[in-house]
Amino acid sequence: MAERAGRRGAPSRGGRARALGLGLVVPAALLAVWYLVTASGAVPAYQLPGPGAVWRAAVDLAARGDLGHHVAISVQRVLSGFVLGAGAGLAVGAAVGLSRLGDALLSPTLGAVRAVPSLAWVPLLILWLKIGEDSKVTLIAIGAFFPVYTTVSAALRHVDQQLVEAGRAFGRGGVRLLATVQLPAALPSVVAGLRLALAQSWLFLVAAELIASSMGLGFLLNDSQQNGRVDRILLAIVLLAVLGKLTDALIGLLERRLLRSWT
Amino acid sequence: MHQLALPVLLAAVGRTFATPDGSREVLRDVNLDVHAGEVIALVGPSGCGKSTLLRQVSALDTPTTGTVAVGGTPVTPGDRRTAVAFQEPRLLPWRTLAANVALGLPLRTPRAQGAARVAELLDLVGLADSATLRPRQVSGGMAQRTSLARALARDPGVLLLDEPFGALDALTRLRMQDLLVNVHETRPTTVLLVTHDVEEALYLADRVVVLRGLADPATAPSAGSVARVVDVPGERPRDRADHVLTDLRAELLEDLGVPTHVRP
Ligand SMILES: Nc1ncnc2c1ncn2[C@@H]1O[C@H](COP(=O)(O)OP(=O)(O)O)[C@@H](O)[C@H]1O
Numbered sequence: 347m348a349e350r351a352g353r354r355g356a357p358s359r360g361g362r363a364r365a366l367g368l369g370l371v372v373p374a375a376l377l378a379v380w381y382l383v384t385a386s387g388a389v390p391a392y393q394l395p396g397p398g399a400v401w402r403a404a405v406d407l408a409a410r411g412d413l414g415h416h417v418a419i420s421v422q423r424v425l426s427g428f429v430l431g432a433g434a435g436l437a438v439g440a441a442v443g444l445s446r447l448g449d450a451l452l453s454p455t456l457g458a459v460r461a462v463p464s465l466a467w468v469p470l471l472i473l474w475l476k477i478g479e480d481s482k483v484t485l486i487a488i489g490a491f492f493p494v495y496t497t498v499s500a501a502l503r504h505v506d507q508q509l510v511e512a513g514r515a516f517g518r519g520g521v522r523l524l525a526t527v528q529l530p531a532a533l534p535s536v537v538a539g540l541r542l543a544l545a546q547s548w549l550f551l552v553a554a555e556l557i558a559s560s561m562g563l564g565f566l567l568n569d570s571q572q573n574g575r576v577d578r579i580l581l582a583i584v585l586l587a588v589l590g591k592l593t594d595a596l597i598g599l600l601e602r603r604l605l606r607s608w609t
Numbered sequence: 610m611h612q613l614a615l616p617v618l619l620a621a622v623g624r625t626f627a628t629p630d631g632s633r634e635v636l637r638d639v640n641l642d643v644h645a646g647e648v649i650a651l652v653g654p655s656g657c658g659k660s661t662l663l664r665q666v667s668a669l670d671t672p673t674t675g676t677v678a679v680g681g682t683p684v685t686p687g688d689r690r691t692a693v694a695f696q697e698p699r700l701l702p703w704r705t706l707a708a709n710v711a712l713g714l715p716l717r718t719p720r721a722q723g724a725a726r727v728a729e730l731l732d733l734v735g736l737a738d739s740a741t742l743r744p745r746q747v748s749g750g751m752a753q754r755t756s757l758a759r760a761l762a763r764d765p766g767v768l769l770l771d772e773p774f775g776a777l778d779a780l781t782r783l784r785m786q787d788l789l790v791n792v793h794e795t796r797p798t799t800v801l802l803v804t805h806d807v808e809e810a811l812y813l814a815d816r817v818v819v820l821r822g823l824a825d826p827a828t829a830p831s832a833g834s835v836a837r838v839v840d841v842p843g844e845r846p847r848d849r850a851d852h853v854l855t856d857l858r859a860e861l862l863e864d865l866g867v868p869t870h871v872r873p
């Protein structure tokens with residue numbers, strides 16, 4: 347924490363702009379290389395179309411209204427699954443981290459469930475919930491649940507017992523103790539868990555949409571592969587990168603806000 | 610709504626811990642009748658159970674034998690009538706010093722009244738200018754004074770102080786001792802004060818309770834934890850140079866195994 351505070355403590359406006367500028371150097375270079383190898387003909391276009399072709403694919407899809415649709419449905423699935431999974435992760439993580447009974451009762455089972463590779467759930471979810479939205483949102487929720495559950499339960503279990511005792515000595519118990527001591531103490535880990543969960547949500551989204559879907563970016567990937575549209579595949583990948591980064595930045599903002607008093 | 614000072618009664622209090630290497634008796638047969646408003650200093654070698662004894666009174670721990678009563682009724686965890694300043698400051702790192710002191714306020718204190726009280730207490734312990742700092746930004750001594758202010762915020766009938774001035778430099782320590790005398794005079798409260806400083810004990814307390822370590826080979830197998838109780842003569846504020854106190858000091862140090870003169 348101290349080391350972080352020293353490195354990132356109160357960045358000036360100029361410093362932040364500089365960091366943003368530096369962060370764009372590598373993407374710009376990649377774009378340039380991409381352009382060069384494709385424009386020079388070193389790599390054939392049917393294997394790697396140039397940035398211009400990908401841009402045209404985007405404009406074309408957007409004009410038909412498909413692009414906005416794919417993006418919107420994917421974002422909606424990720425957010426619903428994330429909210430459900432992270433919420434459950436918080437609740438169950440608190441139960442396991444705060445109560446010995448909860449720990450003994452739940453952690454062995456949850457440990458086993460977590461060991462199941464994500465794709466193994468797909469056939470079952472499709473059988474139970476059909477190919478509709480529920481099966482996808484559920485899969486994403488499973489993906490979001492575990493990072494939150496794991497970090498929250500561990501963080502609550504390791505809250506400084508001396509602080510907890512101080513809280514008790516000053517008349518805090520139960521929910522009050524949770525709100526004054528335990529949750530604030532665990533907050534940095536909780537936020538880190540939420541961040542991981544969001545990344546995991548995108549991962550599970552693509553898994554869900556690749557396998558069974560008629561909309562969304564994962565579907566776009568799959569569909570384009572079958573039609574040999576490398577330009578659209580690249581477009582979907584770039585969109586996933588941008589969307590993932592954007593949502594992560596949102597959590598980053600939340601993190602800075604919540605942890606202001608911590609740093 | 611200031612609480613009145615309350616009496617504390619310790620009857621045959623004993624505490625034995627179960628440890629991986631078997632049971633470990635730390636306190637045995639402690640009997641102590643503390644009057645309302647009295648200041649008691651607890652001294653003794655480190656590890657003899659001073660902090661453990663305070664924990665019995667704050668009900669953060671339960672005695673294996675015997676009973677602890679405040680104002681005639683048994684103590685309960687988080688008891689509104691008692692307040693502790695722990696040996697470590699134990700401040701919440703994400704809160705400002707002011708917000709840490711506010712933790713000590715009785716629950717449901719009106720907001721404005723609480724803020725005023727916190728400001729008053731921070732001023733009292735000399736931290737008015739540091740109200741918005743976080744614990745990691747202040748010295749150990751400042752943290753300890755914050756912890757004292759937090760305990761005072763509870764306006765307790767019994768104030769439990771575990772080496773509250775241990776981390777302070779010599780000068781601040783003297784100032785804080787005088788502050789405690791002042792606080793005690795203006796808002797009478799019963800005080801149990803653990804200290805390793807015999808002079809401090811004699812300056813502040815009505816009675817000094819000397820505890821002994823049960824693990825000490827010199828301790829008789831059935832002896833209780835209280836080795837001795839010394840009445841300190843005179844009224845507060847005392848004269849630090851009073852020769853009666855100097856003599857008592859030599860006596861107490863001897864009790865603690867520190868002779869003041871090297872005999873020929
Ligand atoms: N929860 C506990 N479990 C086991 N031993 C303990 C526990 N709390 C205190 N002790 C032991 O009791 C002894 C007295 O501790 P303490 O009251 O902190 O001493 P003091 O405050 O006089 O220095 C120490 O040897 C300590 O190790």
Ligand SMILES: [Mg+2]
Pocket residue numbers: 659660661696771
């Ligand atoms: Mg101690």
